[in-house]
Amino acid sequence: MRSSVMPTSKRGNGQEPPAAVSTVGLRKSYGDKLVLDGIDLRIPAGTVFALLGPNGAGKTTVVKILSTLISADPGSGDIRVGGNDLAADPQAVRAAIGVTGQFSAVDNLITGEENMLLMADLHHLSRSEGRRTAAELLERFDLTEAAKKPASTYSGGMKRRLDLAMTLVGNPRIIFLDEPTTGLDPRSRHNMWQIIRELVSDGVTVFLTTQYLEEADELADRIAVLNDGKIAAEGSADELKRLIPGGHVRLRFSDPAAYQSAAIALRDVTRDDEALSLQIPSDGSQRELRSLLDWLDAAGIEADELTVHTPDLDDVFFALTGGTNVPNQPKETVR
């Protein structure tokens, strides 16, 4: 398990874009319990940043602090959101951000449309502008039909869409999405991803928390893995995957005799006697595969099955968050 912070690679073009969100030594504790232990973040404007971590890692606490809902501990360094100092001018931060939380922040007692108009009023839009914005967003999020129904009657996916639509009324430049797809079915999840991609194409900065590795991989420019209140690693999905060795070719045999002779012929392999399979380190490139196949042919080894494994974020996640024996389990166990 790694505990040191991985260096963040610099972008090639020299000039760094302005940061939409930055923190230095962000700390938060509740009583004796230290939740965040010195978080440094720098999120360039117009990018998607994913904060990845297991339940209880402190993801939501980070979002709550950055969205001015709760205060950071006094020992924390500068926190800037949208160019504003969070401690000195929280109201300016609030004007720049939109937040969609893990638990839907809609008023369940009133209709979807009334929720939208409430947001329009709180953003001080004129009556006609408010109605137009509400109608457009309801249309965009496929809620026009349900607009006149109380939000309490909405499904989970609809509530989440209404939640995000309400967040967008003020046209925020920075959006915090705290586990936006937790509890959604696969179709709703893909819809939400599509919506997030559209936001990004409009130049919005998205700060996403998720426990789904796939989601971070799909959406994020940069990913930070949060574990035990610390950033265990940070980088692009590819950079993170490179941190973890684990690319290999797996040969499976059904005949124990063939397995034994192959295991003896091939040195530098990892044996799995139970499964009658051998793992050969490989980066999965065509060139390496061809030479491996040539070599197997030359040695007269014929496996019943050959599969190529590249490390995925699951491997990274488990390696960094301390689940040492878990990688062979199906993905569903982390959901």
Added chain:
Amino acid sequence: MSALSLAVQDSNTMLRRNLLHARRYPSLTLNLLLTPIMLLLLFVYIFGDVMSAGIGGGADRSEYIAYIVPGILLMTIGGTTIGTAVSVSNDMTEGIIARFRTMAIHRGSVLVGHVVGSVLQCVMSGVLVGAVAVAIGFRSTDAGVLEWLAAFGLLVLFAMALTWVAVGMGLISPNAEAASNNAMPMILLPLLSSAFIPVDTMPGWFQPIAEYQPFTPAIETLRGLLLGSEIGHNGWLAVVWCLGLAVLGYFWSTSKFNRDPK
């Protein structure tokens, strides 16, 4: 936009949200009206003969109606603010409040919206219960325009005072049941006041409590305004109680609302 107009505009938006809730789900408010109306009918028609003898001077039923209506009206306000505590408590468990806290709106508007909405509901409840009282024979014997205005002003001031306290009770309650229990004194205190029987008919040791708790001075003042009885020191006592409770409730509520949510 100036800070003041921002505050007014946002509070107005929050008020409309609360009135929408009350209009969409009127059962809570209406249920709370049942207690004072039932007590009014119970005391007049069931206990009335005995009770009217108790206020002295050979009073009959219509005089007893006149005697208890001011207390019933203030009890109505107390009951309505229980609903306020419940709806504030309910509201705080909703995600929408967290959203409001992350928006660039006037911070206090959430609570101000609740308070103004609650005072309006108190006035409407008071009018409804007052109409029942008139229907069973209540008549104001001694009130001109000025007295009516003063009586109305007292009801609004009293409603505002109890509402700020009820908002604080709602904020410290983890759920609706707890809020309802915490706010119970709002409807129990009138039973220990001069609402139904004169204070001087109560046991001696209890009289100071009954006389100086917030309901009695307000009831005596309202009684004086509507029926011409002696107000005396109860007038300023009622105003002091109202202003004191309103200020205390205000600071209590805003400090609870402004602390970091869990």
